Amino acid sequence: MRINHSMDQESSPPCAGVGIVEFLQGKSYFITGATGFLGKALVEKMLRGVPDVGRLFLLIKGKDKEAAMKRLKSEIINAEVFKSLKAIHGNSYEAFMISKLVPVCGDVCSENLGIDAQTTNEIAKEIDVIINSAAQTTWDARYDVAININTKGPARVLEFGKKCKKLRLFLHVSTAYVNGTRQGVFYEKPFCLDRRSTRRDTITSKAQEISVPFLDIDAEIKLASVAAESISKNADQIMRELGTERARIHGWFSTYEMTKAMGEMLVDSLRSSIPTVIIRPSFIESTYREPFPGWIQGYKVPILAAYGQSQLPCFVGDPNTIVDSVPMDMVVNATLAALAKHGIDGNPELHVYHVATSVANPHSFKDVFNYAYDYFSSSPLLDSKGKKISIRPMEFLVSVDSFTDLIKNEVAQRSGLAPGDNVYISDPKRYLRMQLACLKTVHRFVRIANSYKAYMFYKGRFDVTNTKKLIEDMSIEERKKFNFDVESIKLGAFHQKRSHSWGKKASSSTDSSSC
Template sequence: MKKVKEVHGEKYEEFMMKKLVAIPGNICESDLGIDPLTANHIANNVHVIVNSAATTNFDERYDVALSVNTKGPSHLLSFVKTCKNVCLFLHISTAYVNDGRVGKIEETALVPMLDIENEMKLVSSLQENQHSNQKMKQLGLQRAKIHGWKSCYTFTKAMGEMKITSMIGDIPIVILRPTIIESTYKDPFPGQLPGLFVDPQVIADVVPVDMVVNAAIAAMAKHGISGIPNINVYQIGSSMVNPVTLGNIVDYTYEHFKCNPLLDSKGDEISISKTKYFSSIGDFSHYITTEITKESGLMEALINNVKPSLYTKLDRHCKKRVQFFIQMAKTYETFGFFKGR
């Protein structure tokens, strides 16, 4: 079958503009933030509903992540059940809802095994006490680790799947679990993206975004036509057929910029060095603290006996940068040490 763009040629954009209608809404609200008239029109006319809404911020506030990643899908599925002609609900999740699992992971739906309502009540009680931004972020990480996940993102996405599983009725549901989505392979044009506190032997399971879209379209066609009311799960990745380690990617990047160096503002080549790997957050923290302290000029300032106010300013800036890198390392630990495939 020809691509839609090939079929319509020069009139492709005109055709697409007739098909695309932007409607403001809010997945965090039970009525999706859509006015009743528009909601009724959608309910009477749509055949397939795809949910790709999510907060992918790995350092998100727990209340925000719960509202978007966990409650959001259930709000949308509730609306789907009011649609007269709908034949499929497709939810885009993440392969990392399997956070912590090792080896080959089966394509099975997550069974509700957490008291999600309790998590929501906990957040509501803390919101009333006006918890700070940082405390809400820390809470998300704490709750995730208590229940066996390593990040607020993967934890709330997993609970979103559980909410969907608990609501299954007579509508076919497809859950797509992409791994690390990177730039396009072909459509609409090739692109690039870059990434540490990792195990270099871990498989870097990346998949181009256009391949994820193609998988979604194929799943819609298959299960939308069949009309069988069950849940089908598809994990979209590359690790089983085309495995590449994180170490490979870092080495390829190093070799590329060694052969094709970037230039600084003066036109001089920017030198790069081999990447160091750390298996513990303690070793990484010590390394990054030492490197940033050297780079900041803090030691020179101490030796040269600079003004206390200047030293304090440098020290504060240095600690802030160290904290940032350590927090990022902890946040992305899930992906740097994930052994599932």
């Protein structure tokens, strides 16, 4: 399904625009999750795109103010993503950063965000906008941990915002996957559940309704808390399994999705008359253009990295499934455009924006792996001996069982444990070590396959009507400076940049994936 809404910027009628730069100038922001992937990129663009933005108060977890300042310098000021900003300011870079960034010692898991009364009184007088991007993004995190951060966390940040007398807007970063296991096209609407045990939240007439047990958020919070207090052995594993079980009972693939959906619902119920924006990105990947192509933090896509190392020549999934991924810089730009638009109009409503490609610029898993194959074939990674690694086209399998069988054989052959090898006879101890290492590798890949399986067959699509209207409201200059038109993405070029960044991460990896 492809809807062509491409816009010719040159032929668009001139307009005053949303007022992004004008709104950001001089405003003070309170930002959670600033040490994370999205948070860093957001802070970077605000400081680079609007140098005379007001102060950015960054909630940073630490035992005291000194610890928070230390993390600010090591994890933000010295981070790679800020190298363009550093080149702009030269020797005055650190002084500029310190003048703009204010570390606030606290934690979204604590009441009043763990901020002492004096600091609260001081900063509450200055804050114009709150951006909540803090999240536990592990799909199968402990249920109690995910609820504390993804569900109760946004509610705590919002309650803190009610103490800020100048507050113009509360912006919450969620995920497009709050829609769960249904299929079809999902609207940009506030997420809610009714008491008829039927999901009737953001679906269009083309989407599938599913019957699920009624979700009582308070009961889920209590369940997670009681379970965590009562379990003494294997608590991490049991609490992870509990989260996955509760999510599947209520119509989500993962603990992450369910707890983010509950967070949205709490924000909607508690916001009162505060103008509120929810940004729902799909899978966020490396930057497309800003501040430089291919920047990514962490190890985001182990499938592609392992594929480039020729460790994963097959995977579970439908090659024609549409994969929805967006570059980080477009998520950041959409966020800034939305907060300016609704910060200016001051309408006490909740507005939702999808930053997604599945409707506007769809591409399949087959496309992704074809791009990756082309890239790693022309620019192969090197093995530990400096030899170029050759790969073959990705093979898609229909079940985890068939994947497990095939990957066992692949790992055995690569490690020298295939039938006919003489390792056992020549060195039994080495043979045992190799067996254990390869078993660990197989388990790792099977775990990844089980985690991704739902998305490799996923049939959901994300409507972007609100996001497109936001772009239309922008001036030509704003569209150039704050581009988030996903139709402008040239998919082959984007995925080559992504493959390049994943390849760099993979080639420096020292985990147990090779044996």
